[in-house]
Amino acid sequence: MTDASGPADDNASYLETGRLLFAKECQFVAGAATLEMLPESGLTEVAFSGRSNVGKSSLINALTNRNTLARTSNTPGRTQQINFFDLGGKLYLVDLPGHGYAKVSKEKIDTWTDLVNNYLRGRAVLRRVLLLVDARHGLKATDREVMDMLDVAAVSYQIILTKVDKSNKSDVKSLTQKIEAELAKRPAAHPEILLTSSMKGIGIEELRAELAALAEEAG
Ligand SMILES: Nc1nc2c(ncn2[C@@H]2O[C@H](COP(=O)(O)OP(=O)(O)OP(=O)(O)O)[C@@H](O)[C@H]2O)c(=O)[nH]1
Numbered sequence: 001m002t003d004a005s006g007p008a009d010d011n012a013s014y015l016e017t018g019r020l021l022f023a024k025e026c027q028f029v030a031g032a033a034t035l036e037m038l039p040e041s042g043l044t045e046v047a048f049s050g051r052s053n054v055g056k057s058s059l060i061n062a063l064t065n066r067n068t069l070a071r072t073s074n075t076p077g078r079t080q081q082i083n084f085f086d087l088g089g090k091l092y093l094v095d096l097p098g099h100g101y102a103k104v105s106k107e108k109i110d111t112w113t114d115l116v117n118n119y120l121r122g123r124a125v126l127r128r129v130l131l132l133v134d135a136r137h138g139l140k141a142t143d144r145e146v147m148d149m150l151d152v153a154a155v156s157y158q159i160i161l162t163k164v165d166k167s168n169k170s171d172v173k174s175l176t177q178k179i180e181a182e183l184a185k186r187p188a189a190h191p192e193i194l195l196t197s198s199m200k201g202i203g204i205e206e207l208r209a210e211l212a213a214l215a216e217e218a219g
């Protein structure tokens with residue numbers, strides 16, 4: 001018989017660090033509509049990126065256990081600037097405007113795209129980009145553009161499948177395998193794909209723990 005208590009304990013304490021970090025107060029720090037407005041930050045940052053309406057703001061709310069910290073909406077294009085949230089003085093959570101489809105003018109989309117791309121490429125404290133992908137839709141051209149850019153800039157990114165409550169398990173599994181195969185052809189190694197539902201609380205504890213580990217590594 002094998003003794004399972006060791007790894008189980010390790011996992012419990014791993015999840016506990018995530019719980020502790022995300023139990024801390026989380027406060028809106030700044031919203032930047034231009035590069036000049038980006039806040040000075042000594043803290044490690046994790047950015048939430050992905051197409052409009054994929055669930056970026058909802059995921060920040062689920063992680064922090066707050067319903068209204070980041071504004072969410074049924075209408076794509078809700079988040080219109082880069083929003084920074086300070087999590088207990090340990091980590092900045094960065095909510096980005098969505099790329100791709102949004103019910104706003106082309107001019108606005110171009111402005112956001114420039115802002116987001118410049119932020120993603122040039123932010124020294126940016127430790128990881130969470131690239132959110134709707135589990136029903138998979139990777140789109142705009143996601144691959146972001147991945148290409150991050151590969152070139154050597155910024156680490158992790159695919160987070162969202163809204164898994166709306167798909168069946170076998171579809172999510174085959175999508176995950178397809179994306180894994182695609183990631184394997186890219187230059188750098190990537191953290192494991194994570195399956196989440198902000199609505200049902202799926203994958204939230206695990207993501208908290210991963211982000212806590214990143215924040216701790218940075219000291
Ligand atoms: N079923 C389900 N719906 C979700 C989930 N997460 C988000 N949604 C819904 O998806 C819609 C968009 O969510 P947001 O969090 O505003 O999406 P966003 O990516 O921040 O959108 P933009 O700011 O416009 O780029 C809202 O109606 C949410 O209620 C989920 O896990 N499951």
Ligand SMILES: [Mg+2]
Nearest residue numbers: 056057078079
């Ligand atoms: Mg949003």
